[in-house]
Amino acid sequence: MIEINVEKYKELEPIYSNVIDDLFQNKINSFIFGNFDKLIKVKKNRTIVEDTINEKLPQQNNVVEFFNLVNNWSGEKKLSVRMLGELKTVSLNGKAKQELYYDILNNLNKVLKIELLNYVNSYMPLDKKIDSLTQLWTASYEDIRTIVYSGNFYPKTNKKTVYYKLLHSLYDFMTDKYFLKLEEYDTSVEKLYIAEKSIKDSEKKNYTKLANILIEILNMNICPYCNRNYIVSRNDKLGCNLDHFYPRSNYPMFSVSLYNLIPVCSTCNSLKLDYKFNCSPYDSEYKANEVYYYQYTSLENNIVKEIDIKYLDNNFGLKQDFDILKIKDTYQIHCIEATKFVQLKQKYNRKKLNEICNILNNEKKNGPKTDIEELEKLIFGQSIEDTELNSISLSKFNCDIRNQVEKADNSN
Numbered sequence: 001m002i003e004i005n006v007e008k009y010k011e012l013e014p015i016y017s018n019v020i021d022d023l024f025q026n027k028i029n030s031f032i033f034g035n036f037d038k039l040i041k042v043k044k045n046r047t048i049v050e051d052t053i054n055e056k057l058p059q060q061n062n063v064v065e066f067f068n069l070v071n072n073w074s075g076e077k078k079l080s081v082r083m084l085g086e087l088k089t090v091s092l093n094g095k096a097k098q099e100l101y102y103d104i105l106n107n108l109n110k111v112l113k114i115e116l117l118n119y120v121n122s123y124m125p126l127d128k129k130i131d132s133l134t135q136l137w138t139a140s141y142e143d144i145r146t147i148v149y150s151g152n153f154y155p156k157t158n159k160k161t162v163y164y165k166l167l168h169s170l171y172d173f174m175t176d177k178y179f180l181k182l183e184e185y186d187t188s189v190e191k192l193y194i195a196e197k198s199i200k201d202s203e204k205k206n207y208t209k210l211a212n213i214l215i216e217i218l219n220m221n222i223c224p225y226c227n228r229n230y231i232v233s234r235n236d237k238l239g240c241n242l243d244h245f246y247p248r249s250n251y252p253m254f255s256v257s258l259y260n261l262i263p264v265c266s267t268c269n270s271l272k273l274d275y276k277f278n279c280s281p282y283d284s285e286y287k288a289n290e291v292y293y294y295q296y297t298s299l300e301n302n303i304v305k306e307i308d309i310k311y312l313d314n315n316f317g318l319k320q321d322f323d324i325l326k327i328k329d330t331y332q333i334h335c336i337e338a339t340k341f342v343q344l345k346q347k348y349n350r351k352k353l354n355e356i357c358n359i360l361n362n363e364k365k366n367g368p369k370t371d372i373e374e375l376e377k378l379i380f381g382q383s384i385e386d387t388e389l390n391s392i393s394l395s396k397f398n399c400d401i402r403n404q405v406e407k408a409d410n411s412n
């Protein structure tokens with residue numbers, strides 16, 4: 001598990017929030033289209049619709065006429081289009097009909113949003129109640145964690161409610177969409193919004209999926225969970241999944257929260273499933289190099305037989321997460337890389353490097369002397385910075401094995 005520098009998300013936050021708000025609005029509208037007949041069976045909703053119509057049409061018979069029409073449309077998906085068409089029997093001109101239709105939609109939309117907010121707040125701890133769902137889209141990882149651990153999610157999370165389904169499916173709605181590419185983002189908030197699925201193939205090259213945008217912003221190539229697999233796309237095939245750190249099956253309100261979405265490889269994502277992990281790469285306290293390291297534990301005739309993981313700090317609960325991801329088992333195939341390194345170091349140990357240095361420097365009359373660090377870089381490669389861990393495959397493993405081999409060499 002490698003930490004992700006969240007500073008890079010700060011600029012994205014307001015833009016992301018706007019996009020999700022917009023999508024959320026669309027999602028609720030399409031829900032109202034698809035469920036209009038069911039919605040108006042609830043007395044309160046029916047009253048809202050009636051009041052809206054009466055405001056526009058004072059004659060009572062128009063309301064009856066309207067509901068007769070709606071009842072005949074039951075099960076109709078394209079209610080929006082038909083509603084506009086069939087409203088012709090109601091004595092209004094085209095523009096007024098359209099206004100009436102949008103008024104009904106907006107009023108139902110408001111009610112639904114209030115009810116959703118109440119639903120979400122029923123799971124929130126007392127001191128974390130929210131005023132608007134927008135607060136959830138860019139809530140920090142630390143805030144989300146506080147809510148998860150002090151909220152009352154079990155066993156109350158009722159998967160059958162409309163609100164659960166709406167929030168849970170927001171993510172699918174979002175990942176269905178193509179987004180304008182990153183370079184075009186900063187010019188305006190409107191520009192970053194979303195092309196519909198129907199955009200032409202020829203135009204698709206200018207659009208991308210959300211996961212690609214996130215890894216581009218974070219400058220990540222490698223899965224932060226395993227630090228092995230590449231998550232960049234090849235041509236237009238996505239190489240990256242977005243893992244819900246707190247699974248959306250139990251925490252649907254965080255289904256599109258930026259800091260609950262972790263760009264990972266498909267293998268890690270399919271192993272994690274609905275497990276609730278302890279250790280998030282977005283945790284600002286977490287630093288991989290302070291929490292664990294890889295080491296070889298068994299060496300026979302300079303051949304590494306086993307890779308182990310040592311934990312320096314158990315507070316992050318990383319071991320349980322790694323067990324689910326099968327990290328230790330997976331890393332056994334890298335005995336071969338560790339062996340190569342051990343053998344190279346055997347050949348070019350400190351003593352040998354000192355000898356080479358001396359020979360080189362004795363030959364040289366003028367100019368800078370060769371030092372041992374320079375030789376090490378030539379033979380073993382450049383060392384990897386902490387900020388590069390998410391860009392280079394096996395970076396953590398290679399650093400740790402190199403440290404171990406160097407320590408062994410120095411103590412000889």
Ligand SMILES: [Zn+2]
Pocket residue numbers: 223224225226227228229264265266267268269
């Ligand atoms: Zn992975």
